[in-house]
Amino acid sequence: QKEVEQDPGPLSVPEGAIVSLNCTYSNSAFQYFMWYRQYSRKGPELLMYTYSSGNKEDGRFTAQVDKSSKYISLFIRDSQPSDSATYLCASYAGGTSYGKLTFGQGTILTVHP
């Protein structure tokens, strides 16, 4: 079983739509959860970071973590064509796995005008 699973899409939405991106994970030890955005052949760019369960909001982006169901979500409000990219979820446990990020496959998002 893959530790972090993510639907690769592709996902295509019209400009202004609310986008929901999701991941599931299997490792109960994961406590830190991140979302990265990646453009083609570029480095992942950190969007959001959360610790344990709960919500975090930053502008048009909201990250949610539900540890009871091992479910991670990223919501993008008022999506823009510039949001078109691959979105990666990542997790790590801390402790002896300090800093070792485990990534999902990435979801390809296209926002069309």
Added chain:
Amino acid sequence: EPEVTQTPSHQVTQMGQEVILRCVPISNHLYFYWYRQILGQKVEFLVSFYNNEISEKSEIFDDQFSVERPDGSNFTLKIRSTKLEDSAMYFCATPPTRGTDTQYFGPGTRLTVL
């Protein structure tokens, strides 16, 4: 976002040759990580490096790979004898502060092995 630079941006090499990929992370930082991403696949952890020692490595990081911090600022990943399957993007990453709650990634080095 703090800057992490990597050189070269693209490296082409022949199979069996040695390559050295370089990363200049946030200065005075103790934690460094290398990841790789084969085209179309997920980002995979290679190795973490803390205070000039490897703290954790993945199964991918075999004897062909090594990491060093040769001069206190640059951070290098060496592949001794490259294989075709080593072709990938290689990213270094560091936390933004002395904590390790998050990681910022460099722009990557695209390695092509012919």
